[in-house]
Amino acid sequence: MRTIHHWIAGAPYEGGTEAATPVHDPATGEVSGRLARADAAVVDEAVRTAAAAQREWGATSLARRTEIMFRMRELVVRHTDDLARLVTAEHGKTLDDARGEVGRGRETLDFACGINQASKGEYTADASTGVDVHSLRQPLGVVAGITPFNFPVMVPMWMHPIAIATGNAFILKPSERDPSAANLVAELYREAGLPDGVFSVVHGDKAAVDAILDHPGIAAVSFVGSTPVARYVRERGAARGKRVQALGGANNHAIVMPDGDIEYAAAQIASGAFGSAGERCMAVPAAVAVGEAGDLLVAALRREAEQIVVGPGDRDGVAMGPVITAEARERVIRYATEAIEAGAEPVVDGRGLTVEGHEQGYFVGPTVLDRVSLDAGAYREEVFGPLLTVVRTDTFEEALALVNSSPYGNGAAIFTASGEYARRFTHEVQAGMVGVNVPIPTPVAYYSFGGWKDSLFGEHHAHGPEGVRFYTRNKVVTSRWPHVDRPVQASMSFPST
Ligand code: NAD
Secondary structure (H helix, E strand, O other), X not given: OOEEOEEEOOEEEOOOOOOOEEEEOOOOOOEEEEEOOOOHHHHHHHHHHHHHHHHXXXXXXXXXXXXXXXXXXXXHHHOHHHHHHHHHHHHOOOHHHHHHHHHHHHHHHHHHHOHHHHOOOOXXXXXXXXXXXXXXXXXXXXXEEEOOOOOOOHHHHHHHHHHHHOOOEEEEEOOOOOOHHHHHHHHXXXXXOOOOOOEEEOOOOHHXXXXXXXXXXXXXXXXXXXXXXHHHHHHHHHHOOOEEEEEOOOOOEEXXXXXXXXXXXXXXXXXXXXXXXXXXXXXXXXXXXXXOXXXXXXXXXXXXXXXXOEOOOOXXXXXXXXXXXXXHHHHHHHHHHHHHHOOOEEEEOOOOOOOOOOOOOOOOOOEEEEOOOOOOHHHHOOOOOOEEEEEEEOOHHHHHHHHHOOOEEOEEEEEOOOXXXXXXXXXXXXXOEEEEOOOOOOOOOOOOEOOEEOOEEOXXXXXXXXXXXXXXXXXXXXXXXXXXXXXXXXXXXXOOO
């Protein structure tokens, strides 16, 4: 049985707790490896080696740091398929989708290659007579990232390229469900020439997370995961004096106006709802059909959902893989059943789906429910599976109010041909990332990624310019170089000119 070890000081770390946590292949239900589980002692070992490495790395020139980032970028391009295969084997998403994930993650490496530009300070000459002021951004020291199962390559890549390029050492605690890609990323950093200890991986679950949150040697924590854990991480980390950005769950809506191309909207929404089996924080689990859009949209969604081929992610022609665990599958089935019992109309029902030869896999088919009650858990909560609910309203205003009543505010989209409605939507919707005729408006890496309300706890969004601010501290230097023969008189008053 394969063992997945921590990665500390530039090599697999076999000390610490016994490798006990099983890792499954969701397409077969079989155990594919055993994962080491970090306790406080393993986290402490990682922090000590990271701190020692960071002292030198933080003082390394930007030219050298970006050279390593460029090399790392090329290695990730070259190993895209290797990374994607690890993702598919442990997460279950299709290989194509996994390659796409690696590509979107690599965008942050692209951004980090230009860190010299992105982290520049400011300079003001003669702020006062003979006095100049400049600012510089300095690394925090050792920082950590705690990441979810649904993007085992991309979400950590929102963090480590920027943290490292700005001069920090980074410790990753990936999801225990699909941990292997993190170790390959560690190997690639070593091959790129990153000094040992600047990038480390500690595996595990809550015990590892708590050890990270409590460790005084860690200055900042980036978290991405579900809302209850995000809130907990933010509160516990902040109570220990850390800088914390904690991105939480989501329940993204797409409004469909009757004026637009309904077939186009349905195809886009189906890809948002069923891509990656609905396990994306920017998925579209709720469609809000306005007025006459309703019947046309539901008919088009039926056609879209029925043609999706479900199966193991590494098989050609498959468009949707399994969900991550047997519990996740049961959860989707339970939410769908409860909604139907409360009056929702099943348009496409994927609850009974089995995949031949993969009967033990965690498969559930695309499911579309129409006229779902606003009280149903399937509509109100984050189901995180291939379940699309359709609710209907008479007006744009009602639809917008519905979107804004969600406690989450990650993404939101509108499908319309009307510039007026599109503009009103983008200005009035309560969400951090907004799409116009785009179902999953995930920002490119040189913007930042983040939601509002219960989708993000903290002051900074992830990656892009906000990532640079998060992983650095600002310092402002005020200097004066008086003439040696004409000393400046000290004054007891605040200088005003
Ligand atoms: P999760 O919250 O269960 O786990 C995330 C991380 O927290 C993992 O590393 C896990 O080991 C750790 N963890 C889990 N329970 C913990 C606990 N009780 N105490 C301390 N640490 C704990 O999330 P998940 O199921 O892996 O991922 C899916 C969730 O992530 C969804 O809610 C999804 O919306 C969210 N997500 C959000 C974004 C975003 O950008 N906002 C992006 C991706 C995923």
